[in-house]
Amino acid sequence: MKICIALTKGRLENQFLDYFQSLSYNLEPLIHKGRKLSIETEQFHFIFAKGVDVATYVEHGIADLGVVGEDILLEYQPDVYNLLALPFGKCQFALAERKEHPPTVSKRTIATKYPFVATEYFRKKGESVDIVKLEGSVELAPILGLADAIIDIVETGTTLKANGLIVKETIHSISARCIANRSSLKIKREKLAPIIELLESKEFIK
Numbered sequence: 001m002k003i004c005i006a007l008t009k010g011r012l013e014n015q016f017l018d019y020f021q022s023l024s025y026n027l028e029p030l031i032h033k034g035r036k037l038s039i040e041t042e043q044f045h046f047i048f049a050k051g052v053d054v055a056t057y058v059e060h061g062i063a064d065l066g067v068v069g070e071d072i073l074l075e076y077q078p079d080v081y082n083l084l085a086l087p088f089g090k091c092q093f094a095l096a097e098r099k100e101h102p103p104t105v106s107k108r109t110i111a112t113k114y115p116f117v118a119t120e121y122f123r124k125k126g127e128s129v130d131i132v133k134l135e136g137s138v139e140l141a142p143i144l145g146l147a148d149a150i151i152d153i154v155e156t157g158t159t160l161k162a163n164g165l166i167v168k169e170t171i172h173s174i175s176a177r178c179i180a181n182r183s184s185l186k187i188k189r190e191k192l193a194p195i196i197e198l199l200e201s202k203e204f205i206k
């Protein structure tokens with residue numbers, strides 16, 4: 001059986017494939033994959049899913065390895081082996097609010113895709129807030145008055161800037177992570193070891 005690698009669709013997928021392509025692996029079938037979500041190359045079976053689902057496929061042993069943002073691991077705490085940091089997908093968890101006239105209220109409302117991370121952050125600060133869970137485009141919430149501030153990931157800062165928001169506090173640096181199914185690490189050790197070694201190797205890092 002081929003090693004199954006689950007990749008987070010979108011930015012991380014492209015960065016990982018660029019990264020992986022610099023190795024001697026033949027990734028040709030992935031180049032014009034179109035909308036296909038499951039593709040086999042000579043050596044691997046790749047599946048493409050949303051970040052949180054990548055963690056689920058790895059947790060359940062459908063995928064042996066996964067490439068996922070650390071934000072997903074911090075928010076959903078999946079039962080997977082958090083193998084190593086990859087040198088891409090670097091961004092920050094940040095608290096951001098309106099640049100002009102940020103609200104002054106006794107109890108703030110915070111919009112976020114990451115309610116667990118946000119709750120932990122404010123619990124540690126000792127501030128009581130209301131959390132509103134959104135699925136995306138969180139930057140809209142302070143502009144439209146749904147929330148006083150947001151907790152979100154910031155990569156280039158372009159989305160915040162384009163929507164008149166600024167970072168008030170950075171919370172956590174994050175990067176892409178390679179995760180592994182706990183049983184696969186033992187059962188498929190021989191097949192996984194060379195891949196993990198490559199991912200760990202210094203010369204592989206851009």
Ligand code: PRP
Nearest residue numbers: 136137138152153154155156157158159
């Ligand atoms: C993420 C994040 C920010 C944006 C940050 O959203 O939630 O909105 O990227 O990137 P930037 O700092 O480079 O602008 P994503 O693009 O994943 O879309 P979403 O808001 O629909 O989840």
